[in-house]
Each structure stands twice: as structure tokens, then as C-alpha cells.
Amino acid sequence: AQSVTQLDSQVPVFEEAPVELRCNYSSSVSVYLFWYVQYPNQGLQLLLKYLSGSTLVKGINGFEAEFNKSQTSFHLRKPSVHISDTAEYFCAVSDNFGNEKLTFGTGTRLTIIP
Amino acid sequence: KAGVTQTPRYLIKTRGQQVTLSCSPISGHRSVSWYQQTPGQGLQFLFEYFSETQRNKGNFPGRFSGRQFSNSRSEMNVSTLELGDSALYLCASSLESSDIKYFGPGTRLTVT
Numbered sequence: 283a284q285s286v287t288q289l290d291s292q293v294p295v296f297e298e299a300p301v302e303l304r305c306n307y308s309s310s311v312s313v314y315l316f317w318y319v320q321y322p323n324q325g326l327q328l329l330l331k332y333l334s335g336s337t338l339v340k341g342i343n344g345f346e347a348e349f350n351k352s353q354t355s356f357h358l359r360k361p362s363v364h365i366s367d368t369a370e371y372f373c374a375v376s377d378n379f380g381n382e383k384l385t386f387g388t389g390t391r392l393t394i395i396p
Numbered sequence: 397k398a399g400v401t402q403t404p405r406y407l408i409k410t411r412g413q414q415v416t417l418s419c420s421p422i423s424g425h426r427s428v429s430w431y432q433q434t435p436g437q438g439l440q441f442l443f444e445y446f447s448e449t450q451r452n453k454g455n456f457p458g459r460f461s462g463r464q465f466s467n468s469r470s471e472m473n474v475s476t477l478e479l480g481d482s483a484l485y486l487c488a489s490s491l492e493s494s495d496i497k498y499f500g501p502g503t504r505l506t507v508t
Contacts, residue, residue, distance in 0.1 A: 318499070325400075325486055326499040372439065383429075383452055384488075384497060386439035 284309040284375050288387035295363050296395045303358040303390045305373030315356040316374040316384070317347055326372065332356060343367070368394045398423065400489050400500035408506045414475040417503045421468050421489030427451075428470040429497060430462060433484040442485075445470055446492075474505075482507045 287306045295301045307313065314333050318326040330341025337349040347358045356373060373387040401420045409415050421428050430442040441454040445464035462472040468489075474481055484504050488497035 316496075325402075325501040326488075328496060328498065331496060374439075383441045383444065383454070384431075384439075385441070388438045 284313065284377065284385045286373050286375050286385055286387035288373055288390050290390050291388065292391045292393065294393045294395055297365060298362050300361050301359065301363050301367075301392065303371050303373075303392065305356045305358065305387060307354050307356065307373070307375045309354075309375060309377065311377045313375045313377055315347075315349060316376075317341065317345070317356075317358050318372045318374060318386075319343075320370045320372065320389075322369070329358070329371070363392075363394050365394050365396065367392060400487055400498055402485075402487050402500040402503050404503060405501065406504050406506075408508060409477050410508055411477055411479060413477050414473065415477060415505060416471055416473045417485055417487075417505070419470045419472075419487030419489075419500060421470070421487075422498055425489035425491055425498075426468055427490045427492060427495070428464055428468065429488045429490075430470070430472050431486045431488065432456075433486060433502070434482070439486070442472065477507045479507050481505065 285308050289304050316331045317329040319329050320326050329345050330339050332339050332349045340346045345360050370389045370391050372389050374384045376384050403418045427446045429444040431439050433439045444452040448464045459475045464470045484502045486502045488499045490497045
């Protein structure tokens with residue numbers, strides 16, 4: 283079975299400051315990793331994904347994440363945040379053997395302080 | 397290309413009633429998954445359909461069911477509604493079962 287842990291339920295950050303949202307996973311098999319963002323009253327939008335290859339992946343809106351197999355982590359980073367980044371961020375994992383199911387973390391609410 | 401659409405966007409039902417939610421996937425996508433999002437339990441997988449067949453099912457009671465039509469559109473049905481079924485129900489589509497999933501805006505169900 284897989285699981286995802288997002289240790290921080292809320293992260294306040296000043297505008298134009300850097301941010302890191304933490305995600306750790308556990309799985310007995312190789313995995314695919316994802317970060318999704320949810321704006322108020324909306325569905326989930328894919329930010330970025332790790333399937334294979336380079337461990338540093340770049341996504342939309344200036345976000346990037348690094349896959350660290352030894353630490354079973356997939357932390358999300360952005361060097362300079364904007365007010366528009368205020369949203370909830372979800373880390374998710376699926377195995378890479380054709381399992382259709384995504385297992386999500388509990389989410390991190392990112393609040394940008396002007 | 398149009399995204400995933402879900403109807404209705406908002407729904408209010410009474411305990412004991414049943415409800416049907418609809419999802420139209422991105423054109424060409426054959427896999428449709430359903431997720432329930434609540435403040436207490438977070439995002440939980442309900443089930444996944446591919447080419448009209450249920451391929452995977454989450455840990456939900458039999459009151460939750462779904463189906464997929466030949467045009468890949470999907471519906472989920474919840475019978476004998478309970479207060480705890482109040483949630484945002486999200487539908488996601490993908491080309492194949494293991495491909496990247498694209499989510500719709502969700503249907504917010506309130507059970508009173």
C-alpha cells in the first residue's frame with residue numbers, strides 16, 4: 283500500500299519570498315509522483331509530475347520539485363511567490379504498474395502575505 | 397480542447413434520497429476516475445472506469461456506484477444519502493488508465 287505525508291497543513295509566506303512545501307511518500311514499489319493545486323471553489327490542476335528520468339522536474343507557474351528516492355521525498359519549491367499562488371497544494375502518488383488510483387496527501391494550504 | 401466537465405456544479409439533497417452526478421471527459425480520453433473530497437477525510441478514490449468497465453474500486457459502501465457509456469461519459473450514483481456524503485465529488489479523465497489525470501471542477505453535494 284502507498285501513503286503520502288504532507289507535514290505542513292498551513293504555510294504562510296511573504297510575497298516574493300521563496301517557499302518549500304514538503305511531501306514524503308511510502309511505497310513498496312516504484313512510483314509516479316504528482317503535485318496538484320486547488321484554487322478556491324475549483325477542481326485540481328496538475329502542477330508537475332515525476333515519471334522517470336531527471337529528478338528535478340519543472341512545472342507550471344514557476345514551480346519545481348525534486349524527487350529524492352533515498353529520502354522518499356518530493357518537495358515542491360518556488361523561488362518567489364505571488365499573491366496568485368494562494369491555494370491548497372496536494373501531493374499524490376500512484377504506482378507505475380498500471381494502477382489507476384491516485385493516493386493523495388492531506389494538502390498544504392499556502393497563504394501569501396502581502 | 398475542452399476540459400473535463402461535471403454537472404451539476406452544486407446540488408442539495410435530503411437524507412435518504414439518491415443522486416446522480418455526471419462527468420464528460422476530455423475528448424479522446426477513455427479512462428474516468430471519481431474522487432470524494434471532504435475536510436475530514438481529504439481526497440479519496442471512489443472508482444475508475446475504462447472502456448465501460450470498472451477497473452478499480454475504492455473502499456466505499458455499495459451505495460456508491462457508477463457506470464461509463466460508450467462515449468466515455470460517466471455517471472456516479474449515490475443511493476440512500478447520508479449526511480456524511482456531503483462532499484466535493486471530483487471526476488478525472490486520462491487517455492489510458494495509467495496516464496496523467498486531468499480533473500474537472502467538481503460537483504458540490506450537500507445532504508441535509
